[in-house]
Amino acid sequence: MSSSPKSVVITGANRGIGLTIVRELIKDKNIHHLIATARDVEKAEDLKSINDSRLHILPLDVVCDKSIDTFVAKVAEIVGSDGLNLLVNNAGAAFEYRTKIEPNRATLAKQFDVNTISLVILTQKFLPLLRKSASKVSGDKLSISRSAVIQISSGLASVSQNNYGSDLIPMLAYSMSKTAVNQFNKTFSIDVKDDHILSVSFAPGWIKTDLGGPNAPLTLEEAVPVLVSSFYKLDNSHHGGYYQRDLTPTPY
Numbered sequence: 001m002s003s004s005p006k007s008v009v010i011t012g013a014n015r016g017i018g019l020t021i022v023r024e025l026i027k028d029k030n031i032h033h034l035i036a037t038a039r040d041v042e043k044a045e046d047l048k049s050i051n052d053s054r055l056h057i058l059p060l061d062v063v064c065d066k067s068i069d070t071f072v073a074k075v076a077e078i079v080g081s082d083g084l085n086l087l088v089n090n091a092g093a094a095f096e097y098r099t100k101i102e103p104n105r106a107t108l109a110k111q112f113d114v115n116t117i118s119l120v121i122l123t124q125k126f127l128p129l130l131r132k133s134a135s136k137v138s139g140d141k142l143s144i145s146r147s148a149v150i151q152i153s154s155g156l157a158s159v160s161q162n163n164y165g166s167d168l169i170p171m172l173a174y175s176m177s178k179t180a181v182n183q184f185n186k187t188f189s190i191d192v193k194d195d196h197i198l199s200v201s202f203a204p205g206w207i208k209t210d211l212g213g214p215n216a217p218l219t220l221e222e223a224v225p226v227l228v229s230s231f232y233k234l235d236n237s238h239h240g241g242y243y244q245r246d247l248t249p250t251p252y
């Protein structure tokens with residue numbers, strides 16, 4: 001079990017899984033800064049109702065480079081010379097797409113932009129702050145208390161478990177975008193091994209949210225505490241891996 005990160009960033013935290021991750025992590029009194037993002041902070045009522053001075057609510061639209069730059073600079077001010085310990089890449093969207101429809105470049109591009117390209121760019125922009133926190137600790141041990149990036153991927157990202165096709169589950173573009181997230185996770189984990197930044201992908205499970213829909217079998221209260229407790233268990237053996245919320249390995 002790892003000790004607590006001092007600072008955490010969670011993207012897309014005004015509703016759904018992101019908001020519930022914030023609600024779980026705020027219980028950890030050893031976290032100094034919980035930085036939660038919303039595209040529209042004004043309307044992020046649920047997030048703002050969490051009354052805790054350690055919670056910083058900042059605007060971020062992940063598809064906008066200017067918004068990312070402003071956000072990263074603000075996080076740098078908050079965390080100071082400690083750097084950032086944990087980035088949770090949660091923000092995402094799902095647009096329907098099937099093989100047997102009119103080809104639509106705009107939908108495919110939009111899906112990859114929000115779920116994949118933005119996640120890669122945001123993570124790259126956080127590298128200096130992640131390296132800073134990692135460098136405070138000596139040795140090779142990886143953990144969320146040192147320096148880590150967690151990708152909220154999806155079970156639909158698994159190529160080897162895809163036996164349904166897009167007639168049954170019309171999420172072709174979404175699945176592809178999350179498979180690409182897993183590829184990034186693996187490559188990134190190799191690239192930053194010497195920087196001692198942990199990188200892991202999670203499939204949180206099919207959860208009732210605006211994105212997951214009302215037919216999902218899991219509630220946020222059932223799934224997210226399990227997911228968050230897995231964050232604390234991550235170590236070198238998980239680096240570059242893809243896991244279910246309870247840390248069962250998921251086949252790529």
Ligand code: NDP
Nearest residue numbers: 012016017039061062090091092154206207209210211212
């Ligand atoms: P929700 O639709 O409830 O929440 C999505 C969050 O992402 C919102 O906060 C939303 O902000 C934010 N977001 C969307 N687009 C952007 C953007 N351009 N910039 C910044 N933030 C953005 O979905 P979930 O909570 O269900 O999903 C969270 C993550 O979990 C996603 O990555 C999703 O793919 C993944 N996931 C979800 C599953 C499920 O069953 N629910 C299953 C597997 C994975 P806003 O309110 O402004 O739109």
